[in-house]
Amino acid sequence: MMEKIFHKIEELTNEFKQLQPLSIENKQRLDKKFRLEFNFNSNHLEGNTLTYGETELLLMFDDTMGNHTMREYEEMKAHDVAYKIIEEYAKEKERPLTEQNIKYLNEKILVRPFWKDAITQDGQNTRREIKIGSYKEFPNSVRLQNGEMFNYASPIDTPIKMAELIEWYRKVEHELHPIILAAELHYRFVCIHPFDDGNGRISRLLVNYVMLKNNLPPIIIKSKDKINYLRALNQADVGSGEDKLNPFIIYIANQLIWSLEISIKAAKGENIEEEDDFDKEISLLSKQSKRLGNEEIKVKRSPEIVKETVNNTIQKLLENFDLKSKKVSTFFHESDFYFNINNSDVNYNAIADIEVHFLYEIAKNEKFNNIRFVYHFKGFKDGGLNPFDEGIYFLVKFNEWNFSICYPKNNEEIEKKYLYDQIISDTEISDISKDISNELLAKIKRNIKEIKD
Numbered sequence: 001m002m003e004k005i006f007h008k009i010e011e012l013t014n015e016f017k018q019l020q021p022l023s024i025e026n027k028q029r030l031d032k033k034f035r036l037e038f039n040f041n042s043n044h045l046e047g048n049t050l051t052y053g054e055t056e057l058l059l060m061f062d063d064t065m066g067n068h069t070m071r072e073y074e075e076m077k078a079h080d081v082a083y084k085i086i087e088e089y090a091k092e093k094e095r096p097l098t099e100q101n102i103k104y105l106n107e108k109i110l111v112r113p114f115w116k117d118a119i120t121q122d123g124q125n126t127r128r129e130i131k132i133g134s135y136k137e138f139p140n141s142v143r144l145q146n147g148e149m150f151n152y153a154s155p156i157d158t159p160i161k162m163a164e165l166i167e168w169y170r171k172v173e174h175e176l177h178p179i180i181l182a183a184e185l186h187y188r189f190v191c192i193h194p195f196d197d198g199n200g201r202i203s204r205l206l207v208n209y210v211m212l213k214n215n216l217p218p219i220i221i222k223s224k225d226k227i228n229y230l231r232a233l234n235q236a237d238v239g240s241g242e243d244k245l246n247p248f249i250i251y252i253a254n255q256l257i258w259s260l261e262i263s264i265k266a267a268k269g270e271n272i273e274e275e276d277d278f279d280k281e282i283s284l285l286s287k288q289s290k291r292l293g294n295e296e297i298k299v300k301r302s303p304e305i306v307k308e309t310v311n312n313t314i315q316k317l318l319e320n321f322d323l324k325s326k327k328v329s330t331f332f333h334e335s336d337f338y339f340n341i342n343n344s345d346v347n348y349n350a351i352a353d354i355e356v357h358f359l360y361e362i363a364k365n366e367k368f369n370n371i372r373f374v375y376h377f378k379g380f381k382d383g384g385l386n387p388f389d390e391g392i393y394f395l396v397k398f399n400e401w402n403f404s405i406c407y408p409k410n411n412e413e414i415e416k417k418y419l420y421d422q423i424i425s426d427t428e429i430s431d432i433s434k435d436i437s438n439e440l441l442a443k444i445k446r447n448i449k450e451i452k453d
Helices: 001-019 024-044 050-060 070-092 101-109 160-171 178-192 199-213 225-236 245-267 277-290 303-329 351-364 426-452
Strands: 114-119 127-130 142-145 149-151 333-341 370-380 389-396 402-408 413-421
Touching: 001 101, 001 245, 024 070, 024 199, 024 225, 024 245, 024 389, 070 199, 101 160, 101 199, 142 225, 160 178, 160 402, 178 199, 178 225, 178 245, 178 333, 225 245, 303 370, 303 389, 303 426, 351 402, 389 426, 402 426
Parallel strands: none
Antiparallel strands: 114 127, 142 149, 333 370, 370 389, 389 402, 402 413
């Protein structure tokens, strides 16, 4: 069976080579297909809930459509960065694979340290801080389907086994067929499980590092095929002898056949959309419809909704940024804060008065279109003969079906839109506040530079 599969792969590889080079358009279609498929499926295997369509919106347009945790969006984008990193690694044919490369991939996909539920060696539930880019400090285990606990390499043994893994890889890199090399590298890596988290994603990144380095298309392990994927790995666990990896090698080889067939279609200019791709888009459309189209879920602007948005989300943003503005104000002789409503010429100074003036404006104009918040700093203390003024603003627009927060960033205006019933995380609020603060500091630094020049 294995010989037959390898023969088919050889035929497909030769056919694909004869169709190269691909046109720019066809290469872009194919690259996008593999990029979306790999990021979506590899993350879905680990529990990420973004749909295929939401993954496309996020990676191609930086649009965070959907109701997911901020960490899910961050990890999807970070995984995309890691995929680009292995593409770069693979291009450098003489560059050896190192433990540092692997640690760097783990650091990238996990973004930052976090807390996660874990299981102790005796099967007890616990919580543990997940560190990024470094080998595990505590034993990690998995509960098998039969209820037994399976323990991976110990923290003490992990550095030794990882060094042995790299030594093995460098020794056989040019001796083994790429499929066998990729499958065995994946299996050996997951048996060590060197990190507290991200081991599955790293193993699949390493598989595609091998594929790309050998001028083969990336392999996509579909999340819908998770049972067969895990079964093939388990067969290697319970097997013995030199052939114990054969089921997993065959599994990986079959995934490469799919990738080669898609690549050949793209090279010929044929449609590479699969039937389930259509279903994915229907699923996204259905989700968006439920989110934006049904009267039971959709929330329209009203005085009550605007008031709730101001008192919750906007108030949080003001409080967050106010702490930063006070630090900036120490460099100036005076500082002012004011806001105006519906582009009015009337400015109000106290944050506490927002609700009072809001009710007054609503009485005049039910639409209540926007609030503009302005922070103004006067007379830079170390400005010498040129004690310049500086300021920053952000604008909240209340649209019919959503509200948006607008603010300057890199000399452009950023606009972030949110549904009225959408929960805005503290992290998102903090990120907006950081963007506004950084823009203010950049403006002050430019003024200082002009004085010096």
